[in-house]
Amino acid sequence: MTVAKVIELIGASPDSWEAAAQNAIDVASKSLRGITGIDVIHFTAKVENGKIVKYKANLKVAFKYES
Numbered sequence: 001m002t003v004a005k006v007i008e009l010i011g012a013s014p015d016s017w018e019a020a021a022q023n024a025i026d027v028a029s030k031s032l033r034g035i036t037g038i039d040v041i042h043f044t045a046k047v048e049n050g051k052i053v054k055y056k057a058n059l060k061v062a063f064k065y066e067s
Contacts, residue, residue, distance in 0.1 A: 003065040004036060012056050017043045020057040034064035 011024025021040060029035060039060040046054040 004062045005065040006060050006062050008041070009059050009061055010056055011059065012054055014054055017045075017055045017057050020055045021059055024057065024059050025061070028061055032061070032063050033066070035061060036064060037062050 007028075009024040009028060011020040011022070011027075013019035013023050020043075021038065025035065025038065039062075041058040041060060044056045044058070045052045046056070
């Protein structure tokens, strides 16, 4: 039987929401093994002077649970 654990992460990027999500996975992959998928909860952005300056993606990340 396979069991998965889910954690929530927030990734950020000055470029795009996709890059923000990828940044979260890149960092998580350094300490988590067996990432199997993500669920994007929502996107947000920081705005300055009428321009988006930082994109953020909130993710639920699933990975295989190893006891």
